[in-house]
Amino acid sequence: MTKEEQDFTIDERYQELLQTILDFGIEKKDRTGTGTKSIFGYTIRHDMTQGFPLLTTKKMAYKSMITELKWFLKGDTNIKYLVDNNCNIWNGDAYKKYHQAFPETEMLSQEQFINLIKTNNEFAEKWGELGPIYGKQWREWESDRGDAYKDQIKDLLKDIYDNPDSRRLMVSAWNPAELHKMVLPPCHYGFQIYTTELTLRERQEEFCHKLGKSIHYTKNLEHADLDKNDVPKRKISLAWNQRSVDVFLGLPFNIASYALLLQLIGKEVNMIPDQLIGNLGDTHLYLNHLEQAKEQISREPYMLPEMKVRNVDILNGEFEYSLFEYYPHKKIKAPLSN
Numbered sequence: 001m002t003k004e005e006q007d008f009t010i011d012e013r014y015q016e017l018l019q020t021i022l023d024f025g026i027e028k029k030d031r032t033g034t035g036t037k038s039i040f041g042y043t044i045r046h047d048m049t050q051g052f053p054l055l056t057t058k059k060m061a062y063k064s065m066i067t068e069l070k071w072f073l074k075g076d077t078n079i080k081y082l083v084d085n086n087c088n089i090w091n092g093d094a095y096k097k098y099h100q101a102f103p104e105t106e107m108l109s110q111e112q113f114i115n116l117i118k119t120n121n122e123f124a125e126k127w128g129e130l131g132p133i134y135g136k137q138w139r140e141w142e143s144d145r146g147d148a149y150k151d152q153i154k155d156l157l158k159d160i161y162d163n164p165d166s167r168r169l170m171v172s173a174w175n176p177a178e179l180h181k182m183v184l185p186p187c188h189y190g191f192q193i194y195t196t197e198l199t200l201r202e203r204q205e206e207f208c209h210k211l212g213k214s215i216h217y218t219k220n221l222e223h224a225d226l227d228k229n230d231v232p233k234r235k236i237s238l239a240w241n242q243r244s245v246d247v248f249l250g251l252p253f254n255i256a257s258y259a260l261l262l263q264l265i266g267k268e269v270n271m272i273p274d275q276l277i278g279n280l281g282d283t284h285l286y287l288n289h290l291e292q293a294k295e296q297i298s299r300e301p302y303m304l305p306e307m308k309v310r311n312v313d314i315l316n317g318e319f320e321y322s323l324f325e326y327y328p329h330k331k332i333k334a335p336l337s338n
Contacts, residue, residue, distance in 0.1 A: 009050065009301050009304065010044075010046045010050075010053040010055065010255065010304070011055055011056055011057050011301030011302075011304075012301060013044050013045070013046070014044070014055060014057070014251070014252070014255075015057065015296065015297045015301075017042060017044060017247060017251075017283070018247065018248075018285070018293045018296060018297050019297055020039060020042075021037050021038070021039055021247060021283065021284065021285050021293075022037065022285070022290065022293060022294070022297075024039060025037030025038050025039050025284070025285065026038055026039070027287070028284070030284075030286075030337075032286075032337040032338060034286045034287060034288060034337045035286070035287040036284035036285060036286055036287060037284060037285050037287065037290070038282055038283065038284035038285075039283050039284075040281060040282055040283065041280070041281065041283075042245075042280040042283045043277060043278065043279055043280065044251075044255070044277075044278045044280065045275060045276060045277045045278070046255070046259065046275070046276045047274070047275060048259065048262065048263075048273040048274055048275065048276060049274075050304060051303070051304025051305060051306060052256070052259060052260075052304055052305050052306055052307035052323070053255050053256060053259045053276065053304065054252075054256050054304065054305055054307075054323075054326060054328075055252045055255075055256075055328070056301050056302040056303070056304065056305075056326075056327070056328040056329065057296050057299040057300075057301055057302075057328070057329055058252075058296055058299070058328060058329055058330070058331055058332045059328040059329065059330055059331040060252055060253070060256065060328065062256060062323065062326075063086075063087075064086075064087040064088070064089055064253075065253050065256050065257050065260070066260065066321065067081075067082060067085045067086075067087040068082065068087055068089055068090075068253075068257065069257050069260055069261060070317045070318070070319075071087075071135060071317070072134045072135045072138060072317075073135070073138070073139075073153065073264075073314055073315075073316075073317035074135060074139075074316070074317030075135040075136060075138065075139030075140055075317075076135050076317075077129060077130050077131065077132060077133050077134075077135050077136050078124065078125070078128040078129050078130070079091065079094045079117060079124075079128040079130065080117055080118075080121075080124040080125075080128045083114060083117050083118055083124075083128070084118065088114075089253075090130060091110065091114055092110075092336060092338040093130060093183045093184055093338065094113075094117070094127065094128055094129075094130060094183070095110045095113050095114075096183075096338060097127070097130075097183055098113055098127050113127070130182070130183040130184075131178075131181040131182040131183050132175070132178045132181050132182060133173070133182050133183065133184070133186065134173045134186055136178075137152070137172065137173040137174075137175050137178075137186070138152050138153050138171055138173065139151050139152070139153055139154075141172075141175060142175070142177070142178065143177060151315075152171045152172070153171065153314060153315065154315055156169060156170075156171055156193065156265075157265070157268055157269065157314065157315075160193060160195065160236075160265070160269045160271075161269060164195040164234060164269075164271075165195070169192060169193035169194070169195075170190060170191070170192045170193070171190060171191055172189065172190040173186040173188070173189050173190060174186055174189040174190060186243075187242055187243060187244045187245070187246075187250070188240050188241070188242040188243075188254055188258075189241055189242070189243055190240070190241050191238055191239065191240040191241070191258065191261075192238070192239050192240075193236060193237070193238055193265065194236070194237045194238075194239070194275075195234045195235065195236045195237070195271060196234060196235055196274075197233060197234055198232065198233060198234060198235055198272065200222070200223060200226075202235070202272075203223065203226045203231050203232070203233070204218040204219065204221060204226070206231055206232060206272060207221070207226055207229060207231045210231070230270070232270050232271050232272050233270075233271075234271045234272075235271055235272040235273070235274040236262065236265065236266045236269070236271035236272065236273060236274060237262070237273075237274045237275035237276070237277070238258055238261065238262040238265070238275075238276055238277070239276075239277040239278070239279060240254070240258045240277075240278055240279070241279045241281075242254065242278060242279070242280050242281060243281045243282065244281065244282050244284075245280045245281065245282065245283040245284065246284065246286065246337070247283060247284060247285050247289075247293075248285055248286070248289040248292060248293055248296075248334055249289070249334055249336065251278075251280075254278065255276070255278065258276060258278070259273075259276050259307075260307065260309070260321075262276055263307065263309050264309055264312050264314055264319060265314070267309055267310075267312040267319075268312055268314050286335075286337050288334070288335050288337075289334050289335075292332045292333075292334045295332055296332055299329050302327055302328065302329070303325070303327075305323055305324055305325050305326035305327075306323070306324040306325060307321060307322070307323050307324075308321065308322045308324070309321050310322075
């Protein structure tokens, strides 16, 4: 990344993407019937040292993003956990599955459906299930022979410890043998981890940051001294791949979710989060989001917030967090296309 590229914030990169689609996107039909303006092949990146990439040009419902990530990491595929924690991201997909099973004369409204998910465990077990989507693939990949293959998250952490320079530090949610069982094939279908050694200067700066001291405080410290204080030896980056990108509603959540996942993995393996990269395929704005995109482009970005995580237990999908100094513009409402 060039110095000029580093100077752009994630909000500015996102606004540039919105403008690119508005200027050059090709109108296409889509499965929802809404229609899109679409480009193909785009990379968006963020330097994690600039702050946590939660967009400031519109208010983000970040608590739902955090709940969904915990749900993925637990290996859960039933919306009851989400509903019980006031996260409505997947409600429409579960309701659509229910809708297809019953004629309209017998059908519950979506509000009635979600209320039953909350209050009736037997109903939730049957109708809240979305099939072997993200969490199932991350935590219990199954082959086409039906045998459990691996816990990809557990193996990833072990592989980072054992061979941090490996080019095989990957997790995939795209399981061809199980796509037909999923309520929706994965949009973001895999991610890869990349780690590099920190220089002595970088380790000194990290120790200073931890202590709240100036760099002069540690200028005489060597690697052995820093080792005694458990200062990280490496930095860690994450790149995710996404086949289908709802830029206005979905992408801001994807950016923040993978940034948080990067922080969690970094915490588990004692490495400093570095670069976050999204490799985007069909990158589109729905036709009923164009005016909202223009409004967001017009807004001046604010300083990014800081996210801190603690008591991280990735394998049980548990962690605590604190978000500091998030002062975004007001929310921009947009219809959801299912």
